[in-house]
Amino acid sequence: MTSQQEIKQFASLKLPKYRQKYGQFLVEGRKVVEEVFHSDLHVVRILFTSEYAQKHGVGDNWDQISSKDMQKISQFDTPPGVVAVVEIPKSMPFQPQAGLNLILDGISDPGNLGAILRIADWYGISQVLLSEDCVDVYNFKCLSASMGSFLRVQTSRVDLEAWLKSQQNGSSSLEPVVYGAYLNGTSIYEVTPPEQPYFLVIGSEAHGIREGLKSLINSPITIPARGGAESLNASVATAILIDRLMVNIHRNTR
Amino acid sequence: MTSQQEIKQFASLKLPKYRQKYGQFLVEGRKVVEEVFHSDLHVVRILFTSEYAQKHGVGDNWDQISSKDMQKISQFDTPPGVVAVVEIPKSMPFQPQAGLNLILDGISDPGNLGAILRIADWYGISQVLLSEDCVDVYNFKCLSASMGSFLRVQTSRVDLEAWLKSQQNGSSSLEPVVYGAYLNGTSIYEVTPPEQPYFLVIGSEAHGIREGLKSLINSPITIPARGGAESLNASVATAILIDRLMVNIHRNTR
Known part of the structure; x- marks a missing residue:
């Protein structure tokens, strides 16, 4: 009852x-x-x-x-x-993995967040790091757009600025590569990701990556435009970048 | 007044x-x-x-x-x-161009159609061929999702089966390559598109490409899954396929 x-x-x-x-x-x-x-x-x-x-x-x-x-x-x-x-499951601390680690900054559209979880799941990415102001994963529209991928992709929320700083001051002597999606970075077609764990930061469609993160992103990247559109939807851009970064690695290492 | x-x-x-x-x-x-x-x-x-x-x-x-x-x-x-x-502008007959020609089969979600027009626009594709049962381009949600790209990307509606048949029985001695997005085709990473005009057919998320078109698609292709998601959103899949097909061409011809 x-x-x-x-x-x-x-x-x-x-x-x-x-x-x-x-x-x-x-x-x-x-x-x-x-x-x-x-x-x-x-x-x-x-x-x-x-x-x-x-x-x-x-x-x-x-x-x-x-x-x-x-x-x-x-x-x-x-x-x-x-x-x-x-x-709501207990949030697990984000543990950087070999290869690509996905970071979302200020994604406020739940449909976009859900679509990105689905893309991550498709590419076998099992955890995504979110800025504190990303929309709630348990928002109905986000869950719908994820098509069940919220079950397989863990999310953690952190203060991104502090978190990324801690990564760069870590024990490793090598500063990790932090890619950020911008409209005027290096062409994604010319980028070869490192073998060490690296990060890909995606900003919101309206505001891009927040100013405070700029100095922490050492590799701005771009999908070069060939036509008239001013931008791509955040989930579409995420998909193309993940595809290009991850499948390059695949080719290099097999 | x-x-x-x-x-x-x-x-x-x-x-x-x-x-x-x-x-x-x-x-x-x-x-x-x-x-x-x-x-x-x-x-x-x-x-x-x-x-x-x-x-x-x-x-x-x-x-x-x-x-x-x-x-x-x-x-x-x-x-x-x-x-x-x-x-509503007069619909122009679809004229196949050099390189990729995009064909949408039964896309019923207006947000997806708009997102695909935006992707086409980004990659400089100026016309898209639609099956008669695709959702109306002038649907409010489609126009919104296209972010103005409906102004730069022309659309024409045809009976796809009849239209594709006419292309394959055309005057050219060479049958054109018709890629179709399936879940079990050749890996997109192993595909090299021809120099002649070729076609990419995207089906609806719910039903895929209609049965009647199957025999007209001579090159089924797939974005290989690496994780747990069963499928990708239609616009996301379109973006990855266009990116891989068009940017291969770019590299081959420059």
């Missing part, structure tokens, strides 16, 4: 401040609910409507609620009829 | 059937209205509110309307205060 107070609490998870307060988020729709159910995440509750149960199987411990209550919780005009309340 | 009947007609342009009926579409917001104003398109009317005029300059022949009327026409909850009614 799900009480009206619980319905109200679950519905509140549409807003970031209540996700933070309760440490929970919502996923909605058959495919992603099943993916979450079979993942390592802690599922607090799965709710479904009788219409959903008539069409699809439901689990033993799932709770039936009325269509009216589902409407309150759902983010869709036409709710798919199943929603999971999930515990 | 703009009559109530005109307001009603302009507001109706939010729907595809009225765009078709009147042969007009709407663009909204300062930047794109100015871009359209300075383009070759025929602007039927530019409408603004007094609030807009107080903040920005307006043209001599622009018409002031009430905020209430603007609300009727606008696609935004908070209208930017300026909207242009524009004539």
Whole structure:
């Protein structure tokens, strides 16, 4: 049984401040609910409507609620009829890996953030570092755009300036390469990434990479334009840069 | 003066059937209205509110309307205060060019279509061929996502099956290369495009390339996955494929 107070609490998870307060988020729709159910995440509750149960199987411990209550919780005009309340996993400290390490600075569009998680997942990147002001990963639009990749790509939020400084003052004698996506850097087609762990910083579409990070980026790079568009969408630019950087490495090392 | 009947007609342009009926579409917001104003398109009317005029300059022949009327026409909850009614340009027949020719099959998401026009524009592709069931280019979300690139990238709609067949039975003795984006084709990293005009077909995210086109695609290609994501967003995949195909050519020919 799900009480009206619980319905109200679950519905509140549409807003970031209540996700933070309760440490929970919502996923909605058959495919992603099943993916979450079979993942390592802690599922607090799965709710479904009788219409959903008539069409699809439901689990033993799932709770039936009325269509009216589902409407309150759902983010869709036409709710798919199943929603999971999930515990936000504990954020793991970001551990630089061999090869490319992806850093997002001030990405505020949830669709772009979700699309970037999906791209990272496609290329086998299992963690992404976010600036503190990036949009919430557990935003509904971000989760949707990630197409389930939020389950496989860990995210951590840090003060990027402080974090990058600590990397450059690390014990290693070699300062790591930090690529940054700019409109006037070295052509991506002429760049050969190092064998050591390196970083790729992507800024927001509206503001680019923040001024305070500029001095920490030692390798500004660019996708050269050949036509009239002023810029590329942040997720599209991320995809092209990751593809060029990672697949160069692949060719060099095989 | 703009009559109530005109307001009603302009507001109706939010729907595809009225765009078709009147042969007009709407663009909204300062930047794109100015871009359209300075383009070759025929602007039927530019409408603004007094609030807009107080903040920005307006043209001599622009018409002031009430905020209430603007609300009727606008696609935004908070209208930017300026909207242009524009004539839909006559569609030009698609003329295959040297190098890459982009063909979209059944792209139904307007954000994806707009993003693809923006990518085409970035890479200097000036025309895109659409299947008849692609979403309307003059859909508000498509225009927004294109970030003005709809002004520089022409689109034509055809029966793709018939059109591609006609290309393959053309006068040239050489059958053109038709790449198609699949999940199990040749790795894009191993493909070298021909010097002759060639085609790249992108299908919809949900359904891929339609069955009827399969026999006309002589070179299925793939971006190899390295991680857990099942697929890439259609616009992201298009960007990576265009980048790999076009920039290979660049390197070969310079």
